[in-house]
Amino acid sequence: MSVRAVAPDGAPEVTAGDDLATLLLSLLPADGPDALADGDVVVVTSKVVSKAEGRVVPGTREEHLPAETARVVARRGPTTIVRTHHGLTLAAAGIDASNVATGSAVLLPLDPDASARRLRAELHRRSGRVVGVVVTDTAGRAWREGQTDIAVGAAGLVVAESFAGRTDAHGNDLVVTAPAVADEIAGLAELAQGKLGARPFAVVRGRADLVLPAGDDGTGAAALVRAEGGDLFGYGAREAVVRAVAADADPRPFGAPVGAADLVALLHEVLGVVARVVEADVTEVAVPTSDPAVAARAAVLAFAHGWTPVTTADLRFRPVTP
Structure with a gap:
């Protein structure tokens, strides 16, 4: 098996009202091995989704943090980690002040799963291809330094594979194994996109088995969010x-x-x-x-x-x- 991610160059600055499907298709060849194909997974950063949806606002992250916060998880110095209204646990509620005009901030999409569904439907209408879509954002991890991209929105994709009930090569039962494949796809795509490469789109190929039929958008990335009170680490040590x-x-x-x-x-x-x-x-x-x-x-x-x-x-x- 091989899985690859291709992130096309040449994306312009995205502004409110831009059509992301048109923009992505313009960056890909119309035919040939690198054209969009059935079973591909289109990955797009939440930042360009937010820009296209008019989620760029004047002011600082700190000014907009209260409105984007469902509750505070932990505070350490200048860092505030919160649970957003989406259920995501992110530093500063995922509000971004980079790659945007000075004095402005970019809020997360209001409904990243809905954004993914709209993009999937439009790509299918224009190209005829049945693809999955993942909307990504960057998140830290408990117990680990550094950050990685995760899926905050998804459509037409199995977001987590369940291995419960299966056995490994040694006959051991797999009870709770469930790889968050949407997050793994997000991380793979980010390797091709790069943080400073101005490549907000990527196409991941090689896991067509995860892509759902046309008309079936699946559970969305919301299915990866644990219910409030169900997380073993729902608060920082001091806050608990x-x-x-x-x-x-x-x-x-x-x-x-x-x-x-x-x-x-x-x-x-x-x-x-x-x-x-x-x-x-x-x-x-x-x-x-x-x-x-x-x-x-x-x-x-x-x-x-x-x-x-x-x-x-x-x-x-x-x-x-x-």
Whole structure:
């Protein structure tokens, strides 16, 4: 198998109202081995999508960050990592101030999946080719230095392959293996595009098996976004502590609650208290303590693990739904 990415030179500066399908097709030969073909995946940066859709705004990233933020994930010095209204976790909400006139910023597309669907449909109408489309943006990674491009929008493409239920060459069951192929395609395309190459488009060839039939746009890249509360790393380390201590100010749980036995074990391990499970209409965990400091710490632990207090006189907790 071989997979290749070609990023054509010669793209002009994109402005509001520009037709990206016309622009891309003008950069590719009309026929021959490098012409657009069925099964290709067209990759386009979110920046040029945003420019074409009129998402260039006056002002700085900092001025527009609050409106583009669903919630703050972490802050370190001048860096703010947020969850956007799309569900993406990005530094500065993906707002870009590079390759744009001084004093302006580029916001992410309002709906990158919809942008990908429109581009796919227009390329099919004009060329007759059935292709997949990926809209990309640059993101950092937990535990890793540097950044890589990821898919923030997609159409007509299987965005994640599921290997669950299969076995490897040694007979081992694959339980949760699901390569995010849309992200892998985005990273491959960026190698050809380059950050400073003025090549916002790329065509990836060699994975036609991932491209869906005409009329089937698939799940979009939104399917790669974990639900709120479902991510093990939904907050920075400091921010997680602040949320747990200030639970009354933000009562949403961190995620699915741990089991009652797990909470009892945690309370014993951290605080030395011997809690017990109470069977009622719903499961409760009772913490025998008259010490306000122990009770406060128990409440923090319980909140961080998806449980909320239901009484204070006899300290009891119940699981909550994220």
